[in-house]
Amino acid sequence: MIKMQYPIQISKLIDSFMKLPGIGEKTAARMAFFIFDLPEKDVTDFANNLLAVKKNLHYCTICGNITEDKVCEICLDKTRDQSKIMVVAQPKEIISFERSREYHGYYHVLHGLLSPLEGTGPEDINIVSLVKRLRNDQVKEVIIGTDATPEGEATASYLSRLIKPVGVKVTRLAHGLAVGSDIEYADDLTLMRALEGRTEL
């Protein structure tokens, strides 16, 4: 009702902002008017940055990380430990592990966790390409770094039962992560301890 009184450009921008997680109509309206008041240079940068993220970045064809090229920097780095692959739910979790500087193997991004309630079954996350990667004899260990939530745990068990018959060791980050906690928010020390204390599934 109220929105109809906004100029069409503003209402369109409100609709766009409302696509962002956690943004409701009120906040979106405040942001839209804020944009209008910004210097044109800032707005141009903003718009270009948005486009650049979408146009120039895509998923690494090997691990699913975000990259500018076909294959990401981590996958290209042959000095890393070829024997380990760490499985995470989202690309942003790679950044957390990289910051801790304790892990030197490769990664694999699932892009989600098994959660039928959100419409995600085993076919809907990046599992097939993980299994393909394991055909490479050099991989000796898969470390599952999903959250300690019911969905994170179920995904970990599923992967473990899927991968073990291939003959690769499967370990799980456990120690130090609080029950129900998100890896994204864990501090470096906690993540380090989690790495040290990983257990076989």
Next chain:
Amino acid sequence: MKLNSLSLEHFRNYSAVNIEKFGNVNILLGNNAQGKTNFLEAIYLLALGKSFRTNHDSELIQSGNDQALIEGTFTRDRQSEIKLGLKIKKHGKVAYLNQLEQPRMSDLVGQINTVIFSPEDLNIVKGSPAYRRHYLDLELASLSPKYLNELRIYQRTLKQKNQYLKMMRDGKSHDQLYLDVLNQKLSKSGGYIAWARNQNIIELEKYAKVIHFRLTQEKEQLQIIYLSEIRSNDLVSPETANKALLANFQKMNEREVRQGITISGIQHDDLSFIINGTNVASFGSQGQKRSVSISLKLSEIEIIKKVRKETPILLLDDIFSELDQNRQTFLIKSFEKELQIFITTTSINDLDCRIIEPPLILKVTDGQVNNRSKDG
């Protein structure tokens, strides 16, 4: 355990009250619809993080306001004072421990213990299996954080499994390995829950038997039976219960996939009360059902004392109007001196003479509380 002070802000019909001192026996006196039960509800919320009357948090917030605040200070035996807070917003609650915001509501649960006696207790005997399960779960959750955690995992995983069974039935996905994993998770949590429920019922029966025998002038033998699809010899440990449950899921697998819903599991568990060999829910009189519910509540006090090594705070909502002379006297006599009690009543005449300690009388009028102890 004692409540020392309580403040309420925009909670139910309370705009702002702050009570700095309580006695051992506290009587909330007032006409109907003045806020007596609301007061007990606030204390209960600090203990369990949820209400005994509603599942909708928004009902707890005074109409026309955005949030409610409950704060209470408590002393626990042999420990320093602790301050608990609960902020209730329309879409969720936040718990505070000594002013510090807690990451999870479960950090509040079990800090203090209460036992509530109310006319609705009759539903433990008369009500639906779901009501009894809920009663059992609440009691166990307040005694054990692990129980609460396993229960949450079970409930969440059960929802996931039911949704996946639907996806399978509708041909949207078919991965038996994933279903096996869900069953394995359900059995693990469910096995623990079933074992803990069984332990609790054995313990509850031990106390309730003795109390009920005395309450009925040695006429009635009470038995409490746990009804679960897991057989009693599999309930001896969480592991054996886990195995038994997993076997049930495997046996039912084909049917569950066909029907698109979980058939096996602990979500159907129930309790049954037997007096002198007959089932109370089906054949007992109203009075017998009432006695059983009182025996259970009194046993709860004993269990809390044993497990938490601490006396709970008793909340008695309107129960004297529902009890005959015998049961009233029995109840009052069973409360030990050191227990802190909050009693709601519309009329003081029928109870003051039986209370051992001089009570603190709090007059409740339309969301206001006045201390009347000085003028007698």
